Amino acid sequence: MKTLVPKALQRGDTIGLISPSSHCSFPDRIQQAVSYLEKNGYRVKPSLHLNCIDTDPAIADEEKLQDLHGMFKDPTVRAxxxxxxxxxxxxxxxxxxxxxxxxxxxxxxxxSDITALSLAVFSKTGLISFSGPMLATELHGPTPYTEEHFWGMLTSPAYALSLRNHESHHVTCIREGRAEGQLIGGNLSVLSSMIGTPYLPRFRDTLLFLEDINEPAYRIDRMLSHLGNAGLLAESRGILFGQFGGEQENSGENIRLEKIFDYYCQHAHPDVPVMRGLSYGHISNLMTIPVGARYRMEVSVSAFSLRALEPVVLQ
Structure with a gap:
């Protein structure tokens, strides 16, 4: 399937807002995010059912689908x-x-939960999407690092040529090496639940990136075991573990997770590079990652790089 690359954002473009997952209990954050986007020179178009609450999933799904389809159909909406x-x-x-x-x-x-949407869209259409900050979680008050990656990735084809980790996130090389492939991944809980469905992209020649939050080590172990038993770890050309504890530090859990990541490195192909510590997850300093784009990763005990091999947005 041919990869579809979206057009880059330009000041004055319209950004559509949708809520395909949960609602936000803090509506002031939505207005703060809208103000932030407008302050950066963009028009903002909320969907009809943005942040609506309906306890009937059948009604909620129809509203979410109407909003999603409406935004893709609307020629004035660019993102x-x-x-x-x-x-x-x-x-x-x-x-x-x-x-x-x-x-x-x-x-x-x-x-996070949007992982299901991103992976399904890429699997079915080849469209590159962006696993990055959202209205009610980051964009109501983004950090400089999050801002730089968000706007750089969406507005400049050259920005993706080199992504840098945040200085507070130490990169640990689990296995040295260099690899090329399509970036596929997201939230581990969501991705693992998609195994066996037609909405999960093929893992052959991919760079697998993963994160999660509020999951104890034994559940992370179970989900990675599921990926291993399904043969997906062995098919990947490289593995990048992001942040699994959010902003909270738990030294005991962190040590257990480190051992788990080391263990599942052995389930990967013996020639692929594996690292942990990517600036990606439920964290304030959040990297924006283009799902489906071809990248090269290189990791050693002294260096780490992640570079695009093709444009992720078009001028």
């Missing part, structure tokens, strides 16, 4: 940013009009 993660986006996958999305490729941004 779509999700409200937050949580739960619910995976219920939409069977009903999404992927032909509509393929015919109207544009920027789509979100992470």
């Amino acid at each position: 779509i940013v999700c409200l937050r993660g949580g739960a619910g986006s995976y219920r939409l996958l069977k009903k999404i009009d992927y032909g509509l999305i393929a015919a109207n490729p544009k920027i789509l941004v979100g992470y």
Whole structure:
């Protein structure tokens, strides 16, 4: 399948807002994020059902699908940013009009539960999307690092040529090496639940990136075991573990997770590089990662680099 590359954002463009996962209990954050986007020179278009709450999943799904399809269909909208993660986006996958999305490729941004949407869209259309900051979680008050990666990735084809980790996130080389492939990944809990469905992209010749939050080490172990038993770790050409504890430090859990990551390195192909500590996850200093784009990773005990091999946005 041919990769679809969305057009870059330009000042004055319209950014659409949708909420395909959970609602936000702090509506002031939405307005703060809207003000932030407008202050940076963009028009903002909320979807009809943005942040609506309906306890009936059938009604909620129809509203979410209407908003998603409407934003891709709207010729004035150049990018779509999700409200937050949580739960619910995976219920939409069977009903999404992927032909509509393929015919109207544009920027789509979100992470966490939005992993299901990003992976399904890439699997079915080849459209590169962006696993990055959302309205109610980061964009109401982003850090300089998050800002730089978000705007750099969405507005400049040259920015993706080299991504740098935040200085507070130490990179640990689990296995040295260099590899090239399509960046596939996101939230581990969501991704592992998609195994066996037609919405998970093929893992052959991919660079697998993963993060999670509020999951004890034994659950991370179980999910990585699932990926290993399904043969997906062995198919990947490189593995990048992000942040799994959010901003909270738990030395006991961290040590257990380190051992788990080391263990599953052995389930990967023996020639692929593996690292942990990527600036990606439920953290304030958040890297924006283009899902489906071809990248080269290189890691050693003294260096780490992540560079795009093709444009992730077009001028």
